[in-house]
Amino acid sequence: MADWQEISGGITAPRGYRSAGIAAGLKPSGLPDLALIVSDVEAIAAGVFTISHVKAACVDYCRQSLQAKHSARAILCNAGQANAATGHQGWLDAIESAMAVAQALNIPSESVLLASTGVIGQRIRMDALKAGIPKVVAALSETGSDAAAGAIITTDLVRKSIALETMMGDRPVRIGGIAKGSGMIHPNMATMLAFVTCDAAVSPTLWQQMLSRAADRSFNSITVDGDTSTNDSLIALANGQSRTPAITEMGAEAEKLEAMLTAVCQHLAKAIARDGEGATCLIEVQVTGAQDEQAARQVAKTIAGSSLVKSAIFGRDPNWGRIAAAAGRAGVPFEQENLKIKLGDILLMENGQPLPFDKKAASEYLKQAAADASVPKDLVATNMSNDLSVDRSTIKQRIDNPVIISVSIGNGSSSGKAWGCDLSYDYVKINAEYTT
Amino acid sequence: MADWQEISGGITAPRGYRSAGIAAGLKPSGLPDLALIVSDVEAIAAGVFTISHVKAACVDYCRQSLQAKHSARAILCNAGQANAATGHQGWLDAIESAMAVAQALNIPSESVLLASTGVIGQRIRMDALKAGIPKVVAALSETGSDAAAGAIITTDLVRKSIALETMMGDRPVRIGGIAKGSGMIHPNMATMLAFVTCDAAVSPTLWQQMLSRAADRSFNSITVDGDTSTNDSLIALANGQSRTPAITEMGAEAEKLEAMLTAVCQHLAKAIARDGEGATCLIEVQVTGAQDEQAARQVAKTIAGSSLVKSAIFGRDPNWGRIAAAAGRAGVPFEQENLKIKLGDILLMENGQPLPFDKKAASEYLKQAAADASVPKDLVATNMSNDLSVDRSTIKQRIDNPVIISVSIGNGSSSGKAWGCDLSYDYVKINAEYTT
Incomplete structure (x- = not known):
C-alpha cells in the first residue's frame, strides 16, 4: 500500500x-x-x-x-x-x-x-x-x-x-x-x-x-x-x-x-x-469504531499510557480488564455493550463481555513480542553512554514487532493509533536512584 | 480553626x-x-x-x-x-x-x-x-x-x-x-x-x-x-x-x-x-495564585500524578525541575516568570528561576516524611491479607505527616490541593508479577 x-x-x-x-x-x-x-x-x-x-x-x-x-x-x-x-x-x-x-x-x-x-x-x-x-x-x-x-x-x-x-x-x-x-x-x-x-x-x-x-x-x-x-x-x-x-x-x-x-x-x-526507560517492548494500540479520529486517538493514548496496562504487559499478563477500564475513563463516550478487545489476533472481550480465551497463547504472544529484549541493561543502569552500535535492522525489528492491542468502541467509521512501552522495574529504579 | x-x-x-x-x-x-x-x-x-x-x-x-x-x-x-x-x-x-x-x-x-x-x-x-x-x-x-x-x-x-x-x-x-x-x-x-x-x-x-x-x-x-x-x-x-x-x-x-x-x-x-501500592509517604501538593479553584486543583493533580515527581520523592530527591515541568503541562495557562516552588519550608524556585538551596536539608525533609515507612511489605508482596492491626494513631500519623509541595503560579486568589503517594519498585513488582 x-x-x-x-x-x-x-x-x-x-x-x-x-x-x-x-x-x-x-x-x-x-x-x-x-x-x-x-x-x-x-x-x-x-x-x-x-x-x-x-x-x-x-x-x-x-x-x-x-x-x-x-x-x-x-x-x-x-x-x-x-x-x-x-x-x-x-x-x-x-x-x-x-x-x-x-x-x-x-x-x-x-x-x-x-x-x-x-x-x-x-x-x-x-x-x-x-x-x-x-x-x-x-x-x-x-x-x-x-x-x-x-x-x-x-x-x-x-x-x-x-x-x-x-x-x-x-x-x-x-x-x-x-x-x-x-x-x-x-x-x-x-x-x-x-x-x-x-x-x-x-x-x-x-x-x-x-x-x-x-x-x-x-x-x-x-x-x-x-x-x-x-x-x-x-x-x-x-x-x-x-x-x-x-x-x-x-x-x-x-x-x-x-x-x-x-x-x-x-x-x-x-x-x-x-526507547522508553527500561522498556522491553513497543505497544501499539489501535482503536476503531469511533465517531472521529481524535476520539479514537484519545482512547488509544489512554490505554497506552495506563500504568496498569503497561505493567501487565511487562508481566506478560493478558489483562483485558485493565484495558477495558482504561478505555472507559478516556473521556470518550461509548456504550460498553459495544466494547471489543483483541490482543494480537486473540479475542478477549466482545459486546462488553469477557470471552473465554487461551491465556497461555495470549501470554506467549506477549512474550514473543519482547523476544528481542536485548536492551543493553548496563547502559540503562549506569547511564554512561549511548549504544550507538545497535544497528538499524535491530531497531527496525524492535519497532516492527509491537504488542498490538485492538479496541473497537462502536460503529463509528473513525480510527486512531497510539504507541507506548511497557513499565518495568528499571523505570522506577532509574528515576528514583538518580540524584540531582 | x-x-x-x-x-x-x-x-x-x-x-x-x-x-x-x-x-x-x-x-x-x-x-x-x-x-x-x-x-x-x-x-x-x-x-x-x-x-x-x-x-x-x-x-x-x-x-x-x-x-x-x-x-x-x-x-x-x-x-x-x-x-x-x-x-x-x-x-x-x-x-x-x-x-x-x-x-x-x-x-x-x-x-x-x-x-x-x-x-x-x-x-x-x-x-x-x-x-x-x-x-x-x-x-x-x-x-x-x-x-x-x-x-x-x-x-x-x-x-x-x-x-x-x-x-x-x-x-x-x-x-x-x-x-x-x-x-x-x-x-x-x-x-x-x-x-x-x-x-x-x-x-x-x-x-x-x-x-x-x-x-x-x-x-x-x-x-x-x-x-x-x-x-x-x-x-x-x-x-x-x-x-x-x-x-x-x-x-x-x-x-x-x-x-x-x-x-x-x-x-x-x-x-x-x-495506602497506594508500595507507597512510603503521602504527598500533598498545594497550589496558590490561580484564577479559580479548579485550575489550582488541576495543576496540583498533575504534579501529584507525575510518575517522575513520584519516583523522585521515593528517591528522596528534591527535583524541582520535574515539579516545574509537571506544572507547565497541566493545561492551565500561567506565566513561567511567576512560578514559585517550595518543598516543605525550603524555597526551590522563584520568579520562574531556580534558586540555590540546601540539597541535603531538602533530602532530609523528604526522608523524615517517610520515617514511618512501616508499611508491612510482606503483606504487599504476598497479597494474602490486610493488616488490620495497624492502629488508628499510626494511620493518622502517616496521613498527618505528608511531603508538602507548594507551588504558586501567579497572582490569582484561588488555591487548591491534591494528594498522591510516591512511586516505588513495589508498585511495578506488584502490578507486573500478579498474573490473572
Whole structure:
C-alpha cells in the first residue's frame, strides 16, 4: 500500500542538505553534543512545539521566528543544557547562538532555528558553544545525518533516523528525519526533538498543516511517562531541491507527500516510545469504531499510557480488564455493550463481555513480542553512554514487532493509533536512584 | 480553626445508624466480604459515581435509584466480584441483591443502594450473597463500623475510617465515613468506595451539592496511578436523627456542615492515597495564585500524578525541575516568570528561576516524611491479607505527616490541593508479577 521505499541517508538523503554533529564540550561526558542541519537554499519551515507553559528560550525563539518568516536555512541543536527556566539571560543566549551560526554560515540570523535539550535551569555553556560553531560548520557533510543524530541525544539508548523516497512524475522526492527522546533517565532531560528534511517544493501554509496533522498522528500519539517537556520541538524544512512542481493545495500529490511525512514521523515516534526507560517492548494500540479520529486517538493514548496496562504487559499478563477500564475513563463516550478487545489476533472481550480465551497463547504472544529484549541493561543502569552500535535492522525489528492491542468502541467509521512501552522495574529504579 | 472534633465510632458515630461486616464466602480468601449499613429511618441520600464509560451494574442501579428517589435506608456492599462487564445478567443480579436486603430488613427495595468491588467481569456469587444477607442483618450493631470497614476492602493494607462531631445550637451533629481503595495489587480491583453517614437534617438538593463539592476537594483530588475504576462510588446518607433544625439553604449552618463533610472526605481520600501500592509517604501538593479553584486543583493533580515527581520523592530527591515541568503541562495557562516552588519550608524556585538551596536539608525533609515507612511489605508482596492491626494513631500519623509541595503560579486568589503517594519498585513488582 505504501507508495514509497526506505532509503539510507537520514536527513541528508533529500537533496540540498548537509549536517554534522560534534563534541563541543557541552555534555560533561564529552560525548557529541552539537548538531547543525543546513539547507543549501532557504527552505520552507514549519514547526510544532511543546504546549507546556514552562518553555525553553529556544522554543520561544523558534515560535517568534516562524511567525515572522516561514522559512529557514539552518537548525542548530545543542545537548547538555536545556536553556529552560533561565530567564532573560537564557533568551539572550538563544539570540547570541543564532547570530553565531548566521555569521559562520554567512546567512541572516533570521534564517537560523534553535533547539536545546539537557538539564532544565542551566544556561547553555556559551563559550563552548561559540567555540564549537565554526567546527560544526566545518564538519557539515552530505553524509552527516548519523553524526547529527548522535549529537542530539541525551539518555537515548539508540540513535533514531529514517529516510523515505517516492516518485512524483519521473523525479524522486525524499523526506528524512532524526529524533531524540525516551523516558527520563536524567532528571530534567524530558525533551523530545525531531528534525525533518524534505526536498519537495510546498507552500508554507500547506507544509505547516501537513506537519501539524502528522505530529498528531505520531509524536502526539506516543506516551512514555506522560510528562511533556519544556523543550519539545519538531521542525521540518522543505527546500524544493527535488525540482518537482510546487505543491500549493491539497490533492493527489499533496496527499502522497503528507502520507510519507506522516510515515517518517511515525517511525521516529515509535522509535522514541520503544526507547522508553527500561522498556522491553513497543505497544501499539489501535482503536476503531469511533465517531472521529481524535476520539479514537484519545482512547488509544489512554490505554497506552495506563500504568496498569503497561505493567501487565511487562508481566506478560493478558489483562483485558485493565484495558477495558482504561478505555472507559478516556473521556470518550461509548456504550460498553459495544466494547471489543483483541490482543494480537486473540479475542478477549466482545459486546462488553469477557470471552473465554487461551491465556497461555495470549501470554506467549506477549512474550514473543519482547523476544528481542536485548536492551543493553548496563547502559540503562549506569547511564554512561549511548549504544550507538545497535544497528538499524535491530531497531527496525524492535519497532516492527509491537504488542498490538485492538479496541473497537462502536460503529463509528473513525480510527486512531497510539504507541507506548511497557513499565518495568528499571523505570522506577532509574528515576528514583538518580540524584540531582 | 476547625469547628469540630474527632470522635470514635466511624459510620455508626452519628445517631440512628447500625452496620455490620461478615465473611460470606465471596472472597476466595475467606476474609470478610459483605458489609451492610442501615439507617433507622429513611435518610436523604446523595451519590457521586465513576465517570468511566465502562460501569458496574451497581453504579447504574444507584444512579437510577437516586434519580427517582433522593433517599435510602440501607447500603449493601460486597467485595470479591465487581459485577462490572457482566451484561444483563449482572443487572439482574444487582436487582436481586437489593430485593434480598429489602426482604431481610422489611423495607422497600427502592430504599436499598448497592456497591461492589472485586474482579471485573465476574458475577457476584449470588448463592453466597443471598445466604449472607440474613447473617449480615443479624450482625447489625451500633458499634459495627470497623466490621463494615473491614468487609469492604480488597487489597487495602489498612481499614479507613473517621468520625467528626460539631455542635449546632446545643446539640451535637456527627458525620462518619469509611472507605476502601489503594492502587491495584489485584488486577481489576481498581475500585474506590466511600460511605458517609450523617445525622443532620438537610434537603436533598443541598446534600447532593455539598457532597459533589466535597468529592471534588477530596476523592477527585487524589491520584494513585491515574486509573479510574468501573465501580467508584461515594454514597452519603443524612437521616436527621441529631434532631437539629433542617438545613435547606446555604448559610452559616450549611457551611459548617459542608466543611465537616469535606474534612471527612479528605481524611478518607488521604488515607487511600497513602495506602497506594508500595507507597512510603503521602504527598500533598498545594497550589496558590490561580484564577479559580479548579485550575489550582488541576495543576496540583498533575504534579501529584507525575510518575517522575513520584519516583523522585521515593528517591528522596528534591527535583524541582520535574515539579516545574509537571506544572507547565497541566493545561492551565500561567506565566513561567511567576512560578514559585517550595518543598516543605525550603524555597526551590522563584520568579520562574531556580534558586540555590540546601540539597541535603531538602533530602532530609523528604526522608523524615517517610520515617514511618512501616508499611508491612510482606503483606504487599504476598497479597494474602490486610493488616488490620495497624492502629488508628499510626494511620493518622502517616496521613498527618505528608511531603508538602507548594507551588504558586501567579497572582490569582484561588488555591487548591491534591494528594498522591510516591512511586516505588513495589508498585511495578506488584502490578507486573500478579498474573490473572
